[in-house]
Amino acid sequence: MNGMANTNTENNECGLLPYPIILAANKGEPEAMKIVVQHYGSYVASLSMRKLRDERGNTYWGIDEDVRDRLRSKLMQSVLAFKV
Numbered sequence: 001m002n003g004m005a006n007t008n009t010e011n012n013e014c015g016l017l018p019y020p021i022i023l024a025a026n027k028g029e030p031e032a033m034k035i036v037v038q039h040y041g042s043y044v045a046s047l048s049m050r051k052l053r054d055e056r057g058n059t060y061w062g063i064d065e066d067v068r069d070r071l072r073s074k075l076m077q078s079v080l081a082f083k084v
Contacts, residue, residue: 025079036079037072044071 017039024032037044048068051059 023084026082026084028080033076033079037075040075044068044075047071
């Protein structure tokens with residue numbers, strides 16, 4: 001996987017991931033999967049936003065960690081199940 005970690009996906013979040021990274025992630029390559037999860041990180045976070053309450057009963061918007069973990073898991077499952 002040489003060079004994949006250096007692929008600049010942070011500034012290309014709205015764009016597509018390079019095909020070699022998708023192929024490597026599909027084959028279970030951990031570093032490639034990490035790049036895929038990072039690429040969609042802010043989108044997953046935005047889908048995970050919920051109204052939460054603190055210990056004093058104040059309501060605020062925050063990330064529901066259970067939802068974020070489930071979405072990340074589903075993303076990884078989908079990448080592994082993708083028919084190339």
